[in-house]
Structure formats: structure tokens, C-alpha cells
Amino acid sequence: MYYDYDNTNFPNLNFSTDRQVGLIAQNVDSVLTEVTQYDSTLQAFTMDYSRINALLIEAIKEQQNQIDSMNVLVAIQDSINTDLEDRLVTLEACINNIGLCNNNGGGNGNKISSQSVMLENLMAIVLDQNLPNPFAESTQINYVIPDDVLNAKLLFYDMSGRIINEVNIYERGNGVLTVYGENLEKGIYTYSLIADGKLIATKKMVKK
DSSP, X not given: OEEOOOTTTOGGGOOOOSOEEOOOHHHHHTTOGGGEEEETTTTEEEEOHHHHHHHHHHHHHHHHHHHHHHHHHHHHHHHHHHHHHHHHHHHHHHHHHHHHHHHXXXXXXXXXXXXXXXXXXXXXXXXXXXXXXXXXXEEEEEEEEOTTOOOEEEEEEXXXXXXXXXXXXXXXXXXXXXXEOTTSOSEEEEEEEEETTEEEEXXXXXXX
């Protein structure tokens, strides 16, 4: 605000006659008592602007730090959005290619490929997705281990790829494993089925 010194009532103080720009000391005193004081001689508040400048500099620094943090978050979000857009474009291209193949009878003109397959009622190794997923305290994993498998086990990995548990499966046929994870941190974990030294399947489970 603009103000003028009271040279009429205080001629001995040699105040400047120029119009001044500043803050109302009474208003500042209600927020920053450290920079103001009441002068009983003048019967008015006085203010130390040098201390205010120091506080303003620190406030500007803090504000700049907040702006820098926000800029980092925006950059991360932009990266995520770009990745999602790229995946969407890829998905649309795949869908369009599928439609093109259907319309063109496979997309290879009059050439017809032939394949055959033999179906038998043989027991196959199966690793199901854990349910529920995500889970809070416990989840169950269904699996099928044929009789001709000699050694089978489930390996559990944390988010960094470190093995956190290993469970040997001795029974054959259909089975279910109950996993308790109330002490796990929130995040994505994986589990793999190993049969006779070969990796059969890997699934992801989410701890919420």
C-alpha cells in the first residue's frame, strides 16, 4: 500500500516527504510478531523490513522446491501417459490386423494351410491363477501334477526377483496350496511351478 509519513506531528524525526510503499505494520504483527514492535514514543508500530526480506527468501526457496517436486511428478505422469498411448496404438493395430485377416480369408489369397492335432485324455501339468487376486491376508493356488512327474515345487519371488519361499509338492493329481501373506508388503509378487527341473509356468499375484 501507499502511505505518507506524518511530518506534521513528528517534525523532529526528519521523515521523507516522498510517498512510501510498504505493509501495514498492525496487519503484519498479527502474523509475524518477530518483525514488528510497538514504539510508545511514536505511539505506532514499526517494522524491520530486513528480517522480512530474509523470510521472503526462505519462502521463495521452499516454493521453488515444491514446484520442482511437482515438475518431477508431472514428468512421471507424462511418461506413464505416453506408455499407455503406445500400448493403445499397438492394441488397435493388433485388432485391425485380426479384422483384416478375417475379411481376407486369412490374408493369404487362395493358399490354405492345413494342420492336424491329436487329442488324448492325458493329465497335463497345470498351474492356476491364485484366488482371490489381489488378496489381503490369504489366497489359494490350484495346480495339477501328473503321476509321472518325479519332483515338483513352487517358488515364490518378491518384487526384486528374490526367492522368499519354496514349497515342495509331494502329492500327485489335483492339489491346492493356501498362501498366507498378511505380513507381506503391498505390491506385486510372482510364483513359479518347477517340475523335474523345468519351469512350467509363472503367475503374478498382488498383495493389497
